[in-house]
Amino acid sequence: MDNTQPQAALETMMLIRAYEEHNSAQAATHQAPGTCTAVGQEAAAVGVVRALRPEDRILTNHRSAGHLLARGADPKRMLAEVLGRASGYCKGKSGNLHIAVKELGVVLTSTIVGAELSLAPGVALGLQQQKLPGIVACFFGDGAASEGTFHESLNLAAVWRLPVLYICENNQWQAFVARKETMLIDKISTRAAAYGMEGHTVDGNDVEAVHRAAIEAVSYVRERRQPYLLETYTYRTRGHYEPDDQAYVDAAELKSWRDRDPIEIEKKRLRAAGQLDDARLAEIEQRISGVIAEAVEFATNSPFPDASELTTDLYA
Amino acid sequence: MDNTQPQAALETMMLIRAYEEHNSAQAATHQAPGTCTAVGQEAAAVGVVRALRPEDRILTNHRSAGHLLARGADPKRMLAEVLGRASGYCKGKSGNLHIAVKELGVVLTSTIVGAELSLAPGVALGLQQQKLPGIVACFFGDGAASEGTFHESLNLAAVWRLPVLYICENNQWQAFVARKETMLIDKISTRAAAYGMEGHTVDGNDVEAVHRAAIEAVSYVRERRQPYLLETYTYRTRGHYEPDDQAYVDAAELKSWRDRDPIEIEKKRLRAAGQLDDARLAEIEQRISGVIAEAVEFATNSPFPDASELTTDLYA
Amino acid sequence: MPTITTAEAIDQAIAEELRRDQRVLFFGEGVATKRGHLVKEFGADRVRNTPMAEGLIAGTAVGAAAMGLRPVIDLLFAPFLCYSMEELINSAGKLRYISGGQVSFPMVTLALTGTGWTTGAQHNHNLEAMFVHAPGLKVVMPSSAADFKGLLKAAIRDDNPVMYFIDLGLLFAPGEVPEGDHIVPLGKASVRQQGKDVSLVSYGKTVNHCLAAAQTLSESGISAEVIDLRSLKPLDEEAILSSVRKTGRAVVVHEANLTCGVGAEVSALIAEKAFSSLRGPVLRLASPDVPAPSSWALEQAFVPQAPQIAEAASRLVKGA
Amino acid sequence: MPTITTAEAIDQAIAEELRRDQRVLFFGEGVATKRGHLVKEFGADRVRNTPMAEGLIAGTAVGAAAMGLRPVIDLLFAPFLCYSMEELINSAGKLRYISGGQVSFPMVTLALTGTGWTTGAQHNHNLEAMFVHAPGLKVVMPSSAADFKGLLKAAIRDDNPVMYFIDLGLLFAPGEVPEGDHIVPLGKASVRQQGKDVSLVSYGKTVNHCLAAAQTLSESGISAEVIDLRSLKPLDEEAILSSVRKTGRAVVVHEANLTCGVGAEVSALIAEKAFSSLRGPVLRLASPDVPAPSSWALEQAFVPQAPQIAEAASRLVKGA
Numbered sequence A, B: 001m002d003n004t005q006p007q008a009a010l011e012t013m014m015l016i017r018a019y020e021e022h023n024s025a026q027a028a029t030h031q032a033p034g035t036c037t038a039v040g041q042e043a044a045a046v047g048v049v050r051a052l053r054p055e056d057r058i059l060t061n062h063r064s065a066g067h068l069l070a071r072g073a074d075p076k077r078m079l080a081e082v083l084g085r086a087s088g089y090c091k092g093k094s095g096n097l098h099i100a101v102k103e104l105g106v107v108l109t110s111t112i113v114g115a116e117l118s119l120a121p122g123v124a125l126g127l128q129q130q131k132l133p134g135i136v137a138c139f140f141g142d143g144a145a146s147e148g149t150f151h152e153s154l155n156l157a158a159v160w161r162l163p164v165l166y167i168c169e170n171n172q173w174q175a176f177v178a179r180k181e182t183m184l185i186d187k188i189s190t191r192a193a194a195y196g197m198e199g200h201t202v203d204g205n206d207v208e209a210v211h212r213a214a215i216e217a218v219s220y221v222r223e224r225r226q227p228y229l230l231e232t233y234t235y236r237t238r239g240h241y242e243p244d245d246q247a248y249v250d251a252a253e254l255k256s257w258r259d260r261d262p263i264e265i266e267k268k269r270l271r272a273a274g275q276l277d278d279a280r281l282a283e284i285e286q287r288i289s290g291v292i293a294e295a296v297e298f299a300t301n302s303p304f305p306d307a308s309e310l311t312t313d314l315y316a
Numbered sequence C, D: 001m002p003t004i005t006t007a008e009a010i011d012q013a014i015a016e017e018l019r020r021d022q023r024v025l026f027f028g029e030g031v032a033t034k035r036g037h038l039v040k041e042f043g044a045d046r047v048r049n050t051p052m053a054e055g056l057i058a059g060t061a062v063g064a065a066a067m068g069l070r071p072v073i074d075l076l077f078a079p080f081l082c083y084s085m086e087e088l089i090n091s092a093g094k095l096r097y098i099s100g101g102q103v104s105f106p107m108v109t110l111a112l113t114g115t116g117w118t119t120g121a122q123h124n125h126n127l128e129a130m131f132v133h134a135p136g137l138k139v140v141m142p143s144s145a146a147d148f149k150g151l152l153k154a155a156i157r158d159d160n161p162v163m164y165f166i167d168l169g170l171l172f173a174p175g176e177v178p179e180g181d182h183i184v185p186l187g188k189a190s191v192r193q194q195g196k197d198v199s200l201v202s203y204g205k206t207v208n209h210c211l212a213a214a215q216t217l218s219e220s221g222i223s224a225e226v227i228d229l230r231s232l233k234p235l236d237e238e239a240i241l242s243s244v245r246k247t248g249r250a251v252v253v254h255e256a257n258l259t260c261g262v263g264a265e266v267s268a269l270i271a272e273k274a275f276s277s278l279r280g281p282v283l284r285l286a287s288p289d290v291p292a293p294s295s296w297a298l299e300q301a302f303v304p305q306a307p308q309i310a311e312a313a314s315r316l317v318k319g320a
């Protein structure tokens, strides 16, 4: 996949979708452990990650597949991790909830909501003190924005002028709780002012808009060496965790957001610009099926870790 | 002391000052355990507490003497607590750092910075659910405003419409750290907006200005049953903890604030208004010396708790 | 007696106590969404969703309890309790004592933990011993549907902060639960099986592993007594000691990490107070001192299983 | 050997390690103010004040450690660690394991605790056992100036997260400290006094109480061995067991609350692995399961003192 082509972002979004739908289907029939998907949020992940450089670090969380795949993680080793196999990125010790891939700069992944926020300033301090290039992209949800660590993190990053790009993926849900139940404000980026920080909200379902905003935000952080809060306003169109019947979701609201599916928006735009046609799409789809099939093949044929692995990787 | 007289606020401030200076002197010669004083901040305490009603609840912290005395706590039992005597408000189990006086509505006192913030919404929920009158006045420092629990507390109080008056005593110090080292903003009240809450900053060294602002804020919370953030902008003119040589304090800054001593400001105003003269002042001073002497007498003659008290008051 | 699952037992207990006592209220992340029937019956002010803020959820319970309410909070998975330690340990556990008894904190904190769902170490961490060590709290961790119900009702009626741990491996396990106002007092262990050669002392899902081990042992002529602690604080010292005084041997079993776990306390208790009855060392079986792994294969290896328990007990009885 | 206080030993250790290794940095609330000489020598970017945010201070150390720095953080008083449990337990303790060994966390967390300053339960809470129980961490709690220095230097050089507890009652106690690069390895106990009739096992200030008790005991012809654990995790099992195998008797002493304290672990270890050498029950002396009171009178009653230790040991030796 050539990252510079206009179709590359679309293809990555479609890969993420396919990967997550595979996992969802498996979970529905209890052939795989449940996972948290970010279906409907692909533009938010892809638009930002594509704006980063190899030397940048990424912190993500329980809903990480989009960030990982956009960063170029290998679906084979991701799926192997989901299935608890020794060939997974974390040797099966993580499972799907906290996959770290240090070689890609995805250096620490925690499933404790807010932990990415608590860790980001330290990672950025590591860059700052050692005069390393790069910035830290810290992805977190609207739920995490209510945790105390959000406050502590943004404040310290502001005071210490740490190069952290905070990306709040405001997907309107916090597991089974609607965001509106948890705060009086609508845009989380308005909280940046409390720390003397700048912030901005972008339509998270438009991958090109996200990408443009991310490029600006990234260069702000990279050049000024100070933090910035970017909010991608989007929607989680599947449940919190697979399987989830979404009985608690307002049907009209869900429909209105499904109608703004980021993949469909981008397809339409590329078609209108003459950069996509049925043949090209079929080609992409076929490539993606191949990748998924290969990942499934690899993961399901990988062995489970040996019981002796139980006590390894504890101390350095 | 007649609470409605214009001199009452002054007298309370002077009592607080005398009480704290007594404790400081004792600590300097190691005749008593060290305490945290709020010398220079008396107006902030007195102006707010005088705006409360008996049915209101107060949450305070390690720097509580001003709040307690303004609320009418007995200096005898306060001092006995400081000295670890059985006759103290908490039977000597607290010592000076977390004196609670339930009968005065000072229902929970914690010396963990931020704990007053974590407890306030629950106390207010107790009022709300049981349809009790009153509001919760939650006193905390500028340091506490950096703790995550500040964020969690204000957000919940806003969302659940809890009757909490948050009073941030911005005294420019957080133990040995200057406030400016810990945040880029100057006024903590600006953080209210992050929660869809209203906030306001008042000159914390002018007891009448504080009182007026507090009356407004209290009635806002009382009538609308929703929280409000009031910041009293002031200065801690003694050290963090007695004894403390304040070697780390900028001398010019300290002097500029000592020149705005809240007690002197109020004395001058009352004199100008013809409500205070030397005779009246001498009378007040004499009354206060009597109160302190009586407290010292009571406390130092009180027995220590019996060793059998070690294991009481654990479970209800 | 009707047979219901642990999940149902918990739900019944909460509903019954909400019904019985106006002061009871229930909140947490998703509580109102997931238990719509409780919102319907008791109203949105008594059954509430919260923002994501575990520290404040606990702090709010402490504050509300001080005002005479009886909050039950759901903090979801035990590792999330790490965000609430200040409020639980420094406030709920200490402020009554510090204030010289002026306040009390009738509140219950629910948390899931344990192997079974391959969720990994940030959803599965049996850290109950930390709360047992902290002063001023009570801690329960039942293993049968009846005890889940009865202990939760007792916890809600208790005037002190109670930590209520739910072994998620037992959540859908069925069990018979007495009808009516079924209460199991805090601080009482249960002798799940009588025996005379060795005492297997445990709590949570490993009680079942002990029962299975006892079965195996009985086939080779060893009579094992199985003690389910149920309450970890207060600990039923008498039940433990009288069992060991009878059998002279003890194997202490739990899923929590070995070092400084509740098993250490039980073993130390025996070594001090039943020493003269002991006919062999006090053995402990627990998970090794590592975080809980996710992979099913490792997750199973993490927990003491029945064969290991039987083997240890039989070694002990044979004096090998 | 020069005689310095614990406070000086700690300061020296930090200064020496900052000097030796560029990757070491030191931050916390007031650290830069209180240690201006370190700021002067090492610069404001390596010795920093922080906002009040204990959780984030710890999280920042974890993140920085993952990037190859070696942060030392001062969280002031141990109860404040309750704000940092998420970062210390779920991140520092688990993320190496969870990630399959991709990262490591060379970091040291300092915290004061213990009786002596009548500060009460929110400044004085010996909760070291919680960190001993949590997987992935190391825990030390020295009792002599030399060990304070040597263990802190070793902790800073260790590639894992180390909790370093300072008994505030010892902060101004003088002690001889070897000159030069004095290192005390983690995980090694120290036999502070040889003896043959009974082992007194302790750590922190109660080591001194044990030494005083040993003196009293020697006057009545009882020879007590005093073991200072120093490291609580890893625990020096061999040192404990070989002492008890020799003396046949153990009294375990600490200031932390009794239940599920480190003493429970030590006692359980002995009851399992030195059982056949035991000539009497394993005794524990610890504070009762209450928060630490403030009043001097109660604070002293809270801690096991030398006479109680001597009395327990002598009772044990006499088999009464």
Ligand SMILES: Cc1ncc(C[n+]2csc(CCOP(=O)(O)OP(=O)(O)O)c2C)c(N)n1
Pocket: A062, A063, A111, A112, A113, A114, A140, A141, A142, A143, A144, A145, A169, A171, A173, A174, A175, A236, C029, C052, C054, C076, C080, C083
């Ligand atoms: C501290 C903590 N509390 C609760 C959970 C359970 N949980 C997992 S994801 C989630 C919702 C998170 O919402 P948000 O931050 O908006 O992220 P999203 O899942 O929507 O991407 C919850 C409650 C958790 N993992 N960690």
Ligand SMILES: Cc1ncc(C[n+]2csc(CCOP(=O)(O)OP(=O)(O)O)c2C)c(N)n1
Pocket: B062, B063, B111, B112, B113, B114, B140, B141, B142, B143, B144, B145, B169, B171, B173, B174, B175, B236, D029, D052, D054, D076, D080, D083
């Ligand atoms: C959680 C916590 N961290 C640190 C301390 C130590 N400490 C006590 S008061 C204080 C400064 C508090 O500053 P601020 O909130 O501004 O209140 P002030 O003392 O200025 O009134 C500190 C650091 C504490 N008591 N609790």
Ligand SMILES: [Mg+2]
Pocket: A141, A142, A143, A169, A170, A171, A172, A173, A174, A175
């Ligand atoms: Mg969300």
Ligand SMILES: [Mg+2]
Pocket: B141, B142, B143, B169, B170, B171, B172, B173, B174, B175
């Ligand atoms: Mg302050």
